[in-house]
Amino acid sequence: MDFLYQVTRPLLFRLDAERAHDLVTAMLRTAGRTPLLPDLIRVLYAWEDPVLAVEWAGLRFANPLGVAAGFDKRADLVDALALLGFGHVEVGTVTPRPQPGNPRPRLFRLPEDMALINRLGFNSPGMVAVAQALRARRSRTVIVGVNIGKNRDTPLERAVEDYAATFVALAPLADYVAINISSPNTPGLRRLHERDALEELLRELMRLNRHLPHPRPIALKVSPDETPEQIEAVVRAGCEAGIAAFIATNTTLAREGVRNRLAGETGGLSGRPLAHRARQTISAIYRLTRGSVPVIGVGGVMSADDAYLHICAGARLVQLYTGMVYAGPGIALDIKRGLARRLRRDGFASVTEAVGVHAGE
Numbered sequence: 001m002d003f004l005y006q007v008t009r010p011l012l013f014r015l016d017a018e019r020a021h022d023l024v025t026a027m028l029r030t031a032g033r034t035p036l037l038p039d040l041i042r043v044l045y046a047w048e049d050p051v052l053a054v055e056w057a058g059l060r061f062a063n064p065l066g067v068a069a070g071f072d073k074r075a076d077l078v079d080a081l082a083l084l085g086f087g088h089v090e091v092g093t094v095t096p097r098p099q100p101g102n103p104r105p106r107l108f109r110l111p112e113d114m115a116l117i118n119r120l121g122f123n124s125p126g127m128v129a130v131a132q133a134l135r136a137r138r139s140r141t142v143i144v145g146v147n148i149g150k151n152r153d154t155p156l157e158r159a160v161e162d163y164a165a166t167f168v169a170l171a172p173l174a175d176y177v178a179i180n181i182s183s184p185n186t187p188g189l190r191r192l193h194e195r196d197a198l199e200e201l202l203r204e205l206m207r208l209n210r211h212l213p214h215p216r217p218i219a220l221k222v223s224p225d226e227t228p229e230q231i232e233a234v235v236r237a238g239c240e241a242g243i244a245a246f247i248a249t250n251t252t253l254a255r256e257g258v259r260n261r262l263a264g265e266t267g268g269l270s271g272r273p274l275a276h277r278a279r280q281t282i283s284a285i286y287r288l289t290r291g292s293v294p295v296i297g298v299g300g301v302m303s304a305d306d307a308y309l310h311i312c313a314g315a316r317l318v319q320l321y322t323g324m325v326y327a328g329p330g331i332a333l334d335i336k337r338g339l340a341r342r343l344r345r346d347g348f349a350s351v352t353e354a355v356g357v358h359a360g361e
Contacts, residue, residue, distance in 0.1 A: 005328030017107040017116070021325075025077055028329070032080035041083040045333050049340040054087070054351050056294050056316055057217035057244045059143055059175055063087040063336050064351050065307065068298050068319035069147035069178065069221075070118070074125050075133035082142035085332040090319065091130065092147030093180045096165045098126035099151055106267070109325070110260035114302060115274070116322045118251065119267030122149050122186055127169040134173040146174040147221065152186055156197075160204050167205055171216045179205065182223035182250035184268045195233050202241035217244035219296060224249035224277045228284065235288045245294045248281040248315075249274070252299075271322035275300025279313045286314025286359040302326065304338025311339075311351060312358040 012020040031037050052063035066088035067081050075091040082089070101123025108117045124130075134144070148170065150162035163179065171177050181198065191197060202220075209215045220238045222231065238246060251268025258273050278299025285295050297315025301307050302323040310318045323331050339351075348354045 005330075009328070013109065013111070016105055017109045018104060021107065025072075028077055028080040032077075032083060038079075038083055045083060045085040045330070047085065047333055047336065049336065051340050051343050051348075051350055052087075052336060054316060057176065059217070061087040061143055061317065062141070064311065064315075064317045065301075065332055065335055065339075066090060066143075066145075066296075066317060066319040067324070068321040069093055069145075069180065070120070071321045071324070073123060075130045075137070075144075075146075078134075078137045078142065078144055079139045082139040084329050085336060086142060088143035088145060088175075088317065088319075090145040090147050090178055091134075092178070093122050093124065093149040093183065094127055094130045094146060094166055094170060095122050095124040095149055095151045096127050096162050096169075097151050098129070099124055099153075108262045108265050108267075110258065110262055110271070111326075112259050113257075113271065113273055114322070114326055115258065115260070115269055115271030116325065117262060117265045117267045117269050119265070121152060122183065124149075127166045131169055131173055134170070143175045145176045145178050145219070146170045147178040147180050149180040149183065149186065156191060159197075160201050163201060164204055164208060167208055171209065171212060172214075174216060176217040176219060176244070177205075178219045178221050178247055180221045180250070182221050184223070184225070184251060184253050195237055198234065198237045199241070202237065202243065206241055219243065219245040219247050221247035221250055222281065222285075224252045224274065224281050224299065225254065231281065231284055232288055235285055235293075239289060239293060243293070245296055245316075246285050246289075247296045247298060247319075248285055249278045249299050252277055270299065271326075272300050272302055275302075275306055275309075279310060282310060282315050283313040283359045286356050291356050291359075301335070304335045304342060307335050307339050308342045308354070309358075311354050312356070314356040314359045316352065316355050 054061040069090045102121035148166040150159045251270045294316040296317045297310035298319040301320040
């Protein structure tokens, strides 16, 4: 499959980025459902190493590497991504009602920078369709998170209602829930980082969670574009509410070091240029919590070294999206093998031992 991807990538990169994404995901979906192909894919990619196993909030992950929200909006790629060796998949962002998102084109490749810019705007089939897809999934070996947000036309003062509705519909079908208050592509959304609004949102979701037969871990996804004071306020509010993890980070509006002519496109930047900013945020949260609340590191994970540096900065789990666009479906296997070698070389018997060892640097 990797050879096929490397051969077809030049052709895919001639297509509009979103059309290419739709084509690749359709191929993954078909491969996961074609007789005999799943067994072959599993043989090629199902490599694991005990040194990579991670536990968080009562969940056991075969490895720390996951697919970030945004890649699988409909929750219908979970089985295929599990075959590729990811330890977890975060689907979404999911909104209560279906919405098309922003007008196309809204996804752009920046190959010179190994980056993407997106202004998708929470294009979502809605919570009912995602619930159906989650019920239909076959793989139970991969941890599944659901990333939830509000509809674009919902006033900010009623945002809690949207998050609550989606949480009630999807939390029982997921292993954990991620609260997205940090996308730069939904007008006003990042105002939910403000202390009063965030406390109201978290208070309601925690109340709903307590009433579930089996409460789910709740993670809060934060922006890399907040000031240190804003990050501290968000961390304090999250800790006081009792969230199970912070996800650091979402995409960024910053463009430092980006060379591609498309850098001026509006939207959130992901990929290699985000790595340093994401790592700073991971480290800041780790220090603020003294490691007591796990961090899921996202942003610029293109290699085993990137994943390792996120872990050493304070991330217990790491996620990627843009890396798969440039490296193809074999990226999970490559990162896992390289990460296992790096951990052993540096004298760590597990991922957990390496978490935060460089957080103060």
